[in-house]
Amino acid sequence: MTPATQGSIPIWRDERFWKVAFQIITLAVVIAVLAVLLTNLNRNLAQLGMRFGFRFLSNQAGFSVGENLVNYRPQDPYQMVVFAGLINSLRLIIVGISLATIVGILAGVASFSENWLVYKISRAYVGLVRNVPLLLQLFFWYFAVYFQLPSVQDQLEFGWVVMSKRGIYLPGPSLTDQNWLGFLLLVGAALLGGLLWKLLSDVFKGDRSPRGLIYRGISGLVALGVIGLELWLVIRGVRYLVSPQSDDSGLPLGVGISFLVLAAIAMVAFWLWQKRTRLMVEQGASGQPQLMAIGGLVAAFVLILLFGLGWQLPVVQEGGGASGGLRLSLEYAAALSGLVLYTGAFIAEIVRAGIQSVSKGQWEAARSLGLPSSLAMRLVVFPQSLRVIIPPLNSEYMNLAKNTTLAFAIGYPDLFSVSFTTLNQTGRAVEMIVLIMFIYLIFNLLISVGMNQLNALVQLKER
Incomplete structure (x- = not known):
């Protein structure tokens, strides 16, 4: 053989x-x-005498929406009402993620408090909220809390806060609905920028094998479409944010520009912080010049935030009601309260687990330097725990985005709610379900890409 x-x-x-x-x-x-x-x-x-397609979105919708930022009217086409619902969902997702993160971090850190009462409140909050279905919590906040507010004539006034069945009025910047729409579009552009950065990185730094070249080509084609959408969001967002309105209650041009200045200051401060960290680690520099520059930027940020946004307080009107400030509808307030507290309880457990992952020696080293427990947590332990905290936060943020669909149960006109109204009127079940799935898929992809990039920033870089 x-x-x-x-x-x-x-x-x-x-x-x-x-x-x-x-x-x-x-x-x-x-x-x-x-x-x-x-x-x-x-x-x-x-x-059924139908063909698959989305041409029906150009037909007149014929129904109204309780609240919207896009100046939608019943005679507008279905695509306009879907866009209004998308913006309402985006309002809930962005604010919900921000507040849930704050609540979760506070509750997670409080579980290590040396104060017995603070510790017990934190553990009771997490244990109670995590084990009650979210839909029941939304019903509780809407029917048992906010819907029980008095009428406009007997409204409650707590300093700068006015509450009644008409809504909740809080101090807020002098922004109109169109300006808030511009702000949300720019936030969406920032999230989309993370996806664009990943696609461009895949194109220019990807594998050069035959399979890698095919993947890079597909990424390049997708990046071209994302660039077009990014430009549209930025142009429209800036236009809506800084353009004054035609009536007397419109936004002065300077207030809109203040938002852009705040964003620029935040990006420059973040870049300086990264540069300071790199110089201190690689060259042993003190980092004092960068720290002083960051301090100056923070001072400018605070001054613009306090005096450059035209803050307004709610003004109580004769006979009941209020005007000015920031108005939250009862449906939005209930949905936001339920989502924030529910997601915050899960984030609190993630934060607690991340802090526990830091070795006990780090606590002892901080105390040996004379740092009290609060400073040891803020300067030594918590920054190291971010490497463990951020990856599971990705799942919680995506869960919050998907859980916003439950807001339709209490009458909030989000994307899911207006889409199902459109479905019932047109009979286009397949098209509307596909559209809803695609939009929420994009939401979750943007969250995932952004969190993955944030996770890469806090991971240890091996030499």
Whole structure:
């Protein structure tokens, strides 16, 4: 027997062949299943006299929405009401993530408090809220708390806060609905910028193998579309944010520019902080010049925040009601309260686990330097725990984005609510479900990309 004969392997025993064959068979089965489903879909739609498509979105909607920032009217097309619902969902997601993070960090850190009462309150909050379904909590906040507020004539006044069945009035910047829309569009552009950065990194730094070149080409094509959407969001956002309104209650141009200045200050301060850290680690520099510059930027940020946004207080009107300031509808306040406290309880456990992952020696080293427990937590322990905290936060933020769909149960006109109203009026169930799934998929992808990039910043860099 020759060596060539000894080295030959029958094809049915070749592991490499079966790996490729299994992938081909799996792909063929998936394509076949999709083909059957699409064929059945087209056949059923044909029996109903319909064809799959989204042209119906240009038809007149004919129904009103309780609150919106896009100046939607019932005579506008369905695509406009879907956009209004999308903006309402974005309002809930952005504010909810911000407040839930604050609540979760406070509750998680409080679980290590040396104060017995603070510790017990933190543990009771986490244990109670985590084990009650979110939908029941939304009902509680809406029907048992906010819906029980008095009428406009008997409204409650707590200093700068006015509460009644008409809504909750808080001190706020002098922004109109159009200006808030511009702010939300710019926030969306910032989130989309994270996805664009990842796509461009894949294009210019990706693998040069044949498979890698194909992946880089696909990433490049997707990046072109994302660049177009990014430019549209930035241009529209800046236009809505800084443009004055036609009426007397419009926003002065300077207040809108103040938001852009605040964003620029925040980015420059973050860049200086990274540069300071790099110089201190790599060159042993003191970092004092950068620290002084950051202090100056923080002072400018605070001054612009306090005096550059045209803050207004609610003004009580004769006979009841209020004007000015920031108004929250009862539905929005209830949805926000339930989502923030529910998600904050899960974030608190993540923070607690992250702090516990830091070795006990770090606590002892901080105390040996004379640091009290509060400074040891803030300067030594908590920064090290971020490497453990941030990855699971990704899941909680995505859960919050998906849980906003429950707000329709208490009457908040989010994307899910207006989409189902559109579905009931048009009978386009498949198209609307596909549209809702696609939009929430984009929401979660943007959150995931942003959190992955944040996680990369806090991880240890090995030399």
